[in-house]
Amino acid sequence: MGSILKPERGLAWGGAVAGAVLGLLAPAATATPALAAAFDDCAAEAASQWEAGFETIGKDLSGIDTKAAIAACQKALKADDSSMQVKTWLGRAYYADSQDSKAVPLLEEAAKDGNLLALATFGDMLVMGTGIDKDMERGAGLLQEAADQGFAPAQNSLGLSYDYGDGVDQDYYQAQRWYRAAAEQGLPRAESNLGLMYQEGLGLERDYIAAAAWFGRAADHGDASGQVNLGKLYQDGLGVEIDNERAAELYEKAADQGDMYGLNNLGFLKENGLGVDEDLEAAAELYEKAADQDFALAQHNLALLYEDGRGVVQDYDKAMELYEKAANGGELRAAVNLGLLYLNGTGTDVDYAKALQWTQMAADGGQPIGQNNMGHIYENGLGVKADKDEALHWYQLSADQGYELGIDNLTRLQNAGEDAATTDDGVETPTTTSAPKTKSKDKISN
Numbered sequence: 001m002g003s004i005l006k007p008e009r010g011l012a013w014g015g016a017v018a019g020a021v022l023g024l025l026a027p028a029a030t031a032t033p034a035l036a037a038a039f040d041d042c043a044a045e046a047a048s049q050w051e052a053g054f055e056t057i058g059k060d061l062s063g064i065d066t067k068a069a070i071a072a073c074q075k076a077l078k079a080d081d082s083s084m085q086v087k088t089w090l091g092r093a094y095y096a097d098s099q100d101s102k103a104v105p106l107l108e109e110a111a112k113d114g115n116l117l118a119l120a121t122f123g124d125m126l127v128m129g130t131g132i133d134k135d136m137e138r139g140a141g142l143l144q145e146a147a148d149q150g151f152a153p154a155q156n157s158l159g160l161s162y163d164y165g166d167g168v169d170q171d172y173y174q175a176q177r178w179y180r181a182a183a184e185q186g187l188p189r190a191e192s193n194l195g196l197m198y199q200e201g202l203g204l205e206r207d208y209i210a211a212a213a214w215f216g217r218a219a220d221h222g223d224a225s226g227q228v229n230l231g232k233l234y235q236d237g238l239g240v241e242i243d244n245e246r247a248a249e250l251y252e253k254a255a256d257q258g259d260m261y262g263l264n265n266l267g268f269l270k271e272n273g274l275g276v277d278e279d280l281e282a283a284a285e286l287y288e289k290a291a292d293q294d295f296a297l298a299q300h301n302l303a304l305l306y307e308d309g310r311g312v313v314q315d316y317d318k319a320m321e322l323y324e325k326a327a328n329g330g331e332l333r334a335a336v337n338l339g340l341l342y343l344n345g346t347g348t349d350v351d352y353a354k355a356l357q358w359t360q361m362a363a364d365g366g367q368p369i370g371q372n373n374m375g376h377i378y379e380n381g382l383g384v385k386a387d388k389d390e391a392l393h394w395y396q397l398s399a400d401q402g403y404e405l406g407i408d409n410l411t412r413l414q415n416a417g418e419d420a421a422t423t424d425d426g427v428e429t430p431t432t433t434s435a436p437k438t439k440s441k442d443k444i445s446n
Contacts, residue, residue: 035079039086042076045069046089048117050153050187066097084110088118095121100131111142119146120154127157127166136167147178155182156190163193163202172203183214188223191215195229199238208239219250224259227251231265235274235434244275255286263290264298268434271301271311280311291322296329301432303334307347316347327358332367333430335359339373340429343382352383363394368403369428371395375409376426388413 046069049058073090080086091106104125110118119142125131126139140161146154159178162171176197182190195214198207212233218226231250234243248269254262267286270279284305290298303322306315320341326334339359342351356377362370371394378384379391392413398406405428 038072038076038079039083042069042073042086042089045072046093048092048153050151051117061092061096064093064096066093069093070097084113084115084118088115088121091118092121095125095131100125104132114145116146116149116151116154119143120151120157123154124157127161136161138167140167147181150181150185152182152185152187152190155179155185156187156193159190159193172197174203176203183217186217186221188218188221188226191218191221192223192226192229195226199229199233208233210239212239219253222253222257224254224257224262227254228259228261228265231262232434235265235269244269246275248275255289258289258293260290260293260295260298263287264295264301265434267298267301268432271305271432280305282311284311291325294325294329296326296331296334297433299323299326299329300331300334300337300430303337304432307337307341316341320348327361332362332365332370333433335362335365336367336370336373336430339370340427343373343377343427352377356383363397366401368398368401368406369430371398371401372403372406372409373427375406375413379409379413379426 043054044057046064047054047058049055049060051058070090070093073086073093076086077083077090087106088110091103091110094100094103094106104122107118107122107125111122123139123142123146126135126142128134128139140158143154143158143161147158155178159175159182160166161168162175162178164170168174176194179190179194179197183194191214195211195218197203198214199211200206212230215226215230215233219230220226227250231247231254232238233240234247234250236242248266251262251266251269255266256262263286267283267290268274269276270286271283272278284302287298287302287305291302299322303319303326305311306319306322308314320338323334323338323341327338335358339355339357339362341347342358343355344350359370359373359377363374375391375394375398376382378387378394380386392410395406395410395413399410405426409426
């Protein structure tokens with residue numbers, strides 16, 4: 001679970017200190033004190049910690065003071081307009097400031113010159129279609145070029161491309177191979193991504209203990225995704241003993257970074273009093289922070305609280321608004337619950353057409369509760385012509401997924417006469433849940 005994000009790019013440049021790198025960029029005769037100072041100022045503001053020689057002063061993209069970085073690097077580029085290193089850093093600063101149109105030409109030029117930071121950054125922009133028309137194949141090629149030279153952020157990015165089939169054929173073995181190459185260099189997001197491959201058994205044998213070890217490394221490095229993923233292992237007891245207190249600690253660390261998965265999952269524990277004291281108001285606040293990031297699951301969980309008036313003042317309109325956002329965001333349980341509100345006239349007028357619309361969305365998406373509820377609608381002729389065969393079809397699909405109420409309804413209807421009808425117990429409302437482990441396809445983050 002957790003948002004697995006992509007590290008950004010750094011340049012593996014020969015040299016241990018900024019001054020030594022400058023010596024590679026310009027003849028000694030032109031490396032005046034003013035030029036060296038301008039270069040160093042730009043490096044201090046916009047270099048990546050994954051660049052050789054800049055490990056101690058480099059920073060994540062999110063840590064760049066864009067105003068200061070742009071000013072410093074513009075000055076450095078004015079002092080030496082041929083420096084591909086400076087062009088890369090200025091492009092990175094523009095990108096961090098969402099000035100994509102200014103970032104693209106600088107990074108593209110430096111990438112053509114072989115600058116690893118530029119190759120990785122521009123490659124990711126092409127894969128994601130950020131500031132430029134999407135070209136996954138070209139982007140993956142640039143990532144490959146930098147990854148082959150040992151640049152950890154590009155290795156992790158290339159792993160994601162293989163993981164999702166972005167510009168290359170999907171290949172889990174290659175994905176875990178590149179994640180591992182970056183993880184062994186200490187890249188936190190790669191450590192978490194490799195842990196997910198072990199957890200899911202993708203490209204290698206499933207191994208929850210190994211997954212926990214890699215998540216632990218990422219968590220120790222302060223990576224929110226690693227913290228969330230390790231917390232979920234503790235919550236579920238996979239490879240470790242169930243320990244909700246430890247899960248809560250890890251989720252809180254991720255939540256403190258604003259991570260939507262950590263916020264949602266900590267809210268889930270607080271709502272249910274797992275590893276922490278039950279605190280419905282705090283749970284609602286956490287869900288809301290995650291929901292504000294358009295996290296569909298958190299929107300669903302918050303909607304449930306508004307529907308029931310738990311931790312918040314009961315508000316059916318707010319619940320329906322959140323359910324609809326969550327459903328349109330892909331959370332099928334929210335579609336089930338919204339359908340039930342219309343089906344039962346809870347907080348709104350009975351509207352069988354809308355009940356069918358939202359329940360159908362969930363059922364067509366393979367949600368077993370939605371499939372069961374579709375069976376209920378057709379069995380009882382709620383806004384549709386009663387159709388036992390259609391009801392049996394939906395109950396069967398639900399039962400095939402092991403959903404107990406679907407199994408019960410299927411068995412009952414198979415054994416009943418033509419006039420059999422379900423009661424209100426024939427449908428169910430999905431409840432709150434914590435998030436599954438996921439990888440985010442955000443290519444530029446760390």
